[in-house]
Amino acid sequence: xxxxxxxxxxxxxxxxxxxxxxxxxxxxxxxxxxxxxxxxxxxxxxxxxxxxxxxxxxxxxxxxxxxxxxxxxxxxxxxxxxxxxxxxxxxxxxxxxxxxxxxxxxxxxxxxxxxxxxxxxxxxxxxxxxxxxxxxxxxxxxxxxxxxxxxxxxxxxxxxxxxxxxxxxxxxxxxxxxxxxxxxxxxxxxxxxxxxxxxxxxxxxxxxxxxxxxxxxxxxxxxxxxxxxxxxxxxxxxxxxxxxxxxxxxxxxxxxxxxxxxxxxxxxxxxxxxxxxxxxxxxxxxxxxxxxxxxxxxxxxxxxxxxxxxxxxxxxxxxxxxxxxxxxxxxxxxxxxxxxxxxxxxxxxxxxxxxxxxxxxxxxxxxxxxxx
Numbered sequence: 001x002x003x004x005x006x007x008x009x010x011x012x013x014x015x016x017x018x019x020x021x022x023x024x025x026x027x028x029x030x031x032x033x034x035x036x037x038x039x040x041x042x043x044x045x046x047x048x049x050x051x052x053x054x055x056x057x058x059x060x061x062x063x064x065x066x067x068x069x070x071x072x073x074x075x076x077x078x079x080x081x082x083x084x085x086x087x088x089x090x091x092x093x094x095x096x097x098x099x100x101x102x103x104x105x106x107x108x109x110x111x112x113x114x115x116x117x118x119x120x121x122x123x124x125x126x127x128x129x130x131x132x133x134x135x136x137x138x139x140x141x142x143x144x145x146x147x148x149x150x151x152x153x154x155x156x157x158x159x160x161x162x163x164x165x166x167x168x169x170x171x172x173x174x175x176x177x178x179x180x181x182x183x184x185x186x187x188x189x190x191x192x193x194x195x196x197x198x199x200x201x202x203x204x205x206x207x208x209x210x211x212x213x214x215x216x217x218x219x220x221x222x223x224x225x226x227x228x229x230x231x232x233x234x235x236x237x238x239x240x241x242x243x244x245x246x247x248x249x250x251x252x253x254x255x256x257x258x259x260x261x262x263x264x265x266x267x268x269x270x271x272x273x274x275x276x277x278x279x280x281x282x283x284x285x286x287x288x289x290x291x292x293x294x295x296x297x298x299x300x301x302x303x304x305x306x307x308x309x310x311x312x313x314x315x316x317x318x319x320x321x322x323x324x325x326x327x328x329x330x331x332x333x334x335x336x337x338x339x340x341x342x343x344x345x346x347x348x349x350x351x352x353x354x355x356x357x358x359x360x361x362x363x364x365x366x367x368x369x370x371x372x
Contacts, residue, residue: 135164155186
């Protein structure tokens with residue numbers, strides 16, 4: 001089971017003079033809440049969770065319904081094993097927004113820690129109902145199903161999570177929650193996916209793949225054999241002193257479909273895009289259309305354009321491939337726009353524009369790389 005607590009880098013606590021245009025309590029009524037919230041985040045990064053909770057509670061006195069603060073408060077309580085408090089806070093968020101997939105998933109994790117797997121499964125299924133592209137929720141669903149010995153269903157959920165985020169394949173290899181499904185043929189195929197993805201990322205020997213994926217040597221050898229039989233990889237040799245060792249690469253047709261990642265300086269991978277140049281241009285145009293409709297506060301037009309980023313027959317595949325988090329965000333925005341209309345669009349205009357501007361910058365870079 002993935003633990004979601006990721007530390008942020010610590011910030012220097014040094015007072016600096018205010019720059020022109022920087023928020024102050026005179027121009028921003030929400031200044032004090034933001035200041036308290038930021039302090040709480042910094043304390044979480046320092047693993048001072050009890051102190052962080054105090055600051056989040058103070059921030060909530062200013063704005064009791066601030067979802068961002070509530071989520072962090074629940075999260076901090078969860079990590080000091082105050083499970084009842086965490087659930088209470090998450091329920092407050094769901095009273096505000098019952099379709100929040102992140103909070104449903106977090107509730108599932110609390111129940112998981114309590115070993116209440118049926119409740120955990122119910123919560124994570126609600127997360128998936130709210131956002132069917134939430135890969136981590138599908139992964140957690142697979143874990144919970146495995147723990148209650150629903151093996152075929154666990155494998156199906158795990159496969160779905162891998163379709164949404166291939167990193168979940170590698171994560172599952174060393175996850176003890178899948179002890180009940182490891183002997184199944186379906187899980188062996190997932191091991192093949194892990195090997196295939198590792199080769200794509202630039203690891204070409206048995207030793208390198210075992211080291212980076214935690215696969216058992218025999219399981220890795222079996223996966224290599226199956227992939228060779230299916231024609232998905234090819235085997236060559238390279239000289240290592242007086243001996244020769246086998247090396248593996250993607251078959252040509254597979255490499256063209258998947259795209260390769262080659263290791264450069266300092267071990268950083270450099271990926272060649274598998275998507276056609278034309279698809280990136282269409283994605284760039286869709287971003288322009290989205291920004292225009294948001295600026296115009298045209299709800300119907302914006303919802304229609306959002307479909308372009310969600311539908312896999314349009315730009316959905318590119319979004320999942322390159323902008324997975326943004327893809328999930330846009331799906332949520334579409335749900336909220338249908339529920340709350342223009343008020344929601346106006347309230348979240350700046351956030352939406354920022355997201356699309358960042359996508360636009362990335363698409364432009366990718367297009368330049370394609371041309372080069």
